[in-house]
Amino acid sequence: MQLFYDEHINSSVKTHQIAIDESRHILRVLRKQIGDIIYLTNGVGQGFKCKICAVASKQCEVNIVEVFEDEPLPYHLHIAIAPTKSSDRFEFFLEKATEIGVSEITPLLCKNSERKRLNTKRCHKILQSAMKQSQRLHLPHLNEMMTFEKFIEQDFNTSQKFIAHCENQEKSYFAQHLKEHKKICMLIGPEGDFDLNEIEIALQSNFKPVSLGEKRFRTETAGIFVCQALSLHHHI
Structure with a gap:
């Protein structure tokens, strides 16, 4: 099943005009014609046969034949992560996190961050592409980049909060907490790690310091590791 994305399609209508970008791919690249069956998702758990x-010059219209749904992840995983200096590596994280399973992503601007701007539009396209490729019907929510301090001040609505850092301090293994909580917020720092003051602020805000293992991971690897650990624990 090849999946297409249109955030505006919903089960309350019988016909729908597909957005221009997806229509172009359907008509010009795949050469689909009137009468052909295609599959769409709105990214919020619904799929449409x-x-x-x-067919018009730039858009195509479809009749909705069948509506089906996909259960959301059995947990809510919010990863707040500092984008890497190499945009390719951060985009790799976005792609793999979406394929494995993540609910929400917030790009963090930290003291040691080497990337201070982000092409949000491109990031959204990568998330959409990864969702379609993995045939998921839920699109992760991508927040705007925000400073570490502003992020910490938020109300996380009963989430269990963790910070993964490389300093030689007392930490528990993240794997030990997988059975305890289904709503998790994880902080992952930049390539130079969190500043000591940032770690202290996080601890004062009740973020638990955790280790992801004996080896030191790159930023994007740490994010993917967290996604995979939860996915394996819940047998997804």
């Missing part, structure tokens, strides 16, 4: 019923 559709039949192309009309």
